[in-house]
Structure formats: C-alpha cells, structure tokens
Amino acid sequence: MLVVDESKCVGCGLCVAFCPTGALRAWGVCTINRDDCNECLVCVDYCPADALVVLEESTI
Numbered sequence: 001m002l003v004v005d006e007s008k009c010v011g012c013g014l015c016v017a018f019c020p021t022g023a024l025r026a027w028g029v030c031t032i033n034r035d036d037c038n039e040c041l042v043c044v045d046y047c048p049a050d051a052l053v054v055l056e057e058s059t060i
C-alpha cells in the first residue's frame with residue numbers, strides 16, 4: 001500500500017503533476033485519495049524527498 005511519509009514530504013507538488021489519475025493533493029503535506037489511486041507507483045519515482053513509500057501488507 002502506498003503511503004506518504006509526512007516527516008519527509010516538502011509539499012512540492014511534483015507527484016500531483018505526474019499522477020495519471022489525479023489521486024494526489026499537496027496542500028502542505030501530500031495526501032492520497034485511495035478511491036482514485038491505482039497503485040501504478042509513478043509518483044514514487046518523481047518524489048524528490050522519497051516521501052512516497054510502499055508498505056508491504058504484512059507491515060501495516
């Protein structure tokens with residue numbers, strides 16, 4: 001599951017620009033709309049702060 005590490009997110013909005021489904025919002029700290037996210041993980045590659053991380057189901 002994709003989550004935002006709020007301690008790392010700088011609110012730059014880059015992930016918002018690259019998300020193909022419009023699932024991300026960055027007002028201060030980034031948030032994910034799970035209904036819209038298809039877990040493509042494109043955003044993970046673009047985050048300059050490594051704030052978007054994938055948690056294995058077993059660690060949740």
Ligand code: SF4
Pocket residue numbers: 002018019020021022023024032036037038039040041042043044
């Ligand atoms: S994983 Fe894909 S759909 Fe989900 S927030 Fe990131 S870019 Fe958007």
Ligand code: SF4
Pocket residue numbers: 004008009010011012013014015016026029030046047048049050051052
């Ligand atoms: S790209 Fe990374 S640092 Fe920038 S708003 Fe998105 S999650 Fe936060």
